[in-house]
Every structure is written in C-alpha cells, then in structure tokens.
Ligand code: ADP
Ligand code: MG
C-alpha cells in the first residue's frame with residue numbers, strides 16, 4: 001500500500017493478479033478501502049466462476065444443462081439468461097448461448113479438439129436457438145431449456161463478472177480502479193493522477209504488439225478475437241467463436257472486435273447485468289457478423305456503444321464516439337479509418 005495524497009482521507013492502492021475463468025485477471029483499486037475491495041473482488045470472481053462454469057459439475061449452468069430446468073434462481077442469474085435471450089434476438093442469432101453442443105463437438109469445452117463432420121454439426125445446430133428457452137418470473141423464477149438444449153455462458157461470463165466488479169468498487173467507495181479479465185477491461189473514474197486510463201487493444205497479428213490505444217474513463221472495453229483460443233489441424237486454424245448459422249468458427253473477415261460502452265454508474269439500482277455483459281455479448285456477435293453488418297448494427301441496432309474493428313486486410317475501423325479517444329500505433333502496419 002502507498003499513500004498517494006496527504007489530505008486527511010487516506011487513498012491507498014491495492015492490486016492483485018487472479019487466475020480464474022481460464023484467464024489471467026488484473027485488478028487495481030484506489031481509495032480508503034482499496035484492500036478490502038480487491039479482496040472482495042477475488043472472492044466474487046471465485047463465486048461467479050463456481051456458478052457460471054460449464055466445467056464445474058456443481059455450477060448453476062451444469063445443473064441446468066443436466067436437468068433441463070431450474071427453479072428459484074436468484075434474480076441476477078435469471079436476468080442474465082433473460083438478457084442473453086434478448087441479445088440473441090437483437091443480433092439475429094449471431095450470439096446464442098445454446099451454442100453449447102456445438103462447442104462440445106469441436107472439443108472447446110475441454111482440450112480434445114477435433115473437426116466435426118458437417119452432418120454432425122447440422123444435427124447439433126437444430127438444438128441451437130435460445131428462443132426455445134422458457135422463462136417464468138416471480139414467484140417461480142424458473143428457466144427451462146428446450147428439448148436436448150444446453151447453454152454455454154462463455155461469451156458473456158467475463159463481461160458479467162466485470163459488471164459485478166463495478167458494483168464491488170462502488171460498495172467499497174473506490175474512486176479510481178481498473179480490472180482486466182483477459183481482453184475485457186473495465187475502468188472506474190480516471191487514473192489516480194486525473195488522466196484517462198489508457199487501454200491497449202491487442203494486435204491480433206502480433207502477440208506482443210498493440211493495434212490501437214484508447215483513452216477511457218468510466219467505461220467498458222471488451223474484445224473478442226479468434227486469436228484467444230484455437231487449435232490447428234492439417235495446416236488450418238480453428239478458433240472458438242462459432243457462427244451459429246454454419247456451426248463453424250466465424251470467418252467474417254475480422255480479426256477482433258472491441259465494444260466500448262459507458263460504466264453502469266453508481267446511481268443506478270444494482271440490477272445486474274449491465275453494460276459489461278452487453279459489450280461481451282456484442283463483441284462475440286459482431287465478430288460473427290463481420291464489418292458491414294457490425295457497423296449496421298452499431299448504427300441501427302438500438303444500443304449505445306462504440307466499436308474498434310481490426311480487419312484481416314489490415315485496417316483498424318473506429319466508430320465516431322471514439323474518434324478523439326484513440327491513438328494509432330506507429331509501425332503496427334495497420335491503416336486507420338474513423
Ligand atoms: P473470450 O472468451 O476470448 O472472451 P468471447 O467473449 O467472444 O471470447 O467468447 C467466446 C466464448 O463464447 C466461446 O468460448 C464459447 O464459450 C462462447 N461462444 C462461442 N460462439 C458463440 C456464439 N456465437 N454465441 C454465444 N456464445 C458463443
Ligand atoms: Mg463475448
């Protein structure tokens with residue numbers, strides 16, 4: 001801990017590295033209760049992983065997939081699934097949590113990767129449609145999957161976790177803070193010195209490089225890319241973001257999609273999920289859609305967010321709301337379009 005100001009109220013810094021959800025996470029918090037905030041953040045992430053993971057037998061998701069139905073869900077988890085259904089409809093099925101059986105067929109759930117036959121995929125794709133999930137509100141608070149369906153929350157779990165960490169920060173009166181869950185970043189306030197947080201967007205073509213840098217405060221910046229998890233077979237690369245229209249890894253001309261939106265803010269009633277979840281769902285969905293459809297969705301989809309798209313043909317496309325919030329990276333080899 002270090003004291004940053006000499007002004008009565010002690011501002012301390014606390015940081016931690018957490019390994020959860022198959023990801024290295026880094027959290028930093030500044031405020032009088034920074035240490036408690038970081039401790040509680042670790043606890044909350046562990047709890048969320050235990051609830052949302054498909055690979056933990058006793059998770060809520062594993063139970064739902066096993067039994068086909070679950071009752072008396074707490075409102076936040078019920079609402080997370082309701083939101084996932086909403087995003088499926090909003091993205092015309094590009095985002096769909098009932099993709100689980102297809103993820104299994106490719107071996108992405110564990111590590112025994114394989115390329116399934118198209119006929120196998122076609123059979124499994126008949127189960128992919130979260131419109132078939134039935135939900136009853138209070139007092140039942142139940143979720144019932146369609147026949148043979150299973151869900152995979154991997155496309156929103158980290159975004160939802162960042163929403164929860166935002167809430168933890170407010171509960172502990174954190175003034176400035178940041179959490180990075182792999183490519184999923186939330187920043188609260190500014191840096192302690194009052195300047196914007198600088199959030200690097202990884203270069204999908206160069207592991208150690210950046211494609212762009214964003215200057216952000218009170219914001220989410222959540223990235224999906226085919227480079228995060230993949231395997232190779234017969235000289236071909238297969239990654240973990242599946243196009244529900246084909247059952248194959250999305251091949252839309254994009255290398256990564258970053259979705260940026262405002263923090264949820266301290267004033268709102270803490271009804272989760274929030275904008276972190278939205279950014280995560282849309283980063284996955286827009287990666288599936290490709291540039292043209294993604295930009296159309298940005299314009300006409302009815303949600304408030306901005307985008308950084310990195311394309312296979314070497315362009316970085318930035319939407320209007322970020323025009324004065326991004327920096328080019330010299331020698332990255334990209335051309336920049338706003
Ligand atoms: P990351 O895991 O790198 O953050 P994403 O947020 O894009 O990347 O999530 C990818 C995960 O989302 C996959 O591992 C899988 O669990 C799930 N998934 C893959 N394709 C889809 C899809 N079309 N709709 C919803 N979830 C998906
Ligand atoms: Mg996602």
Ligand code: MG
Nearest residue numbers: 155158223280
């Ligand atoms: Mg993600």
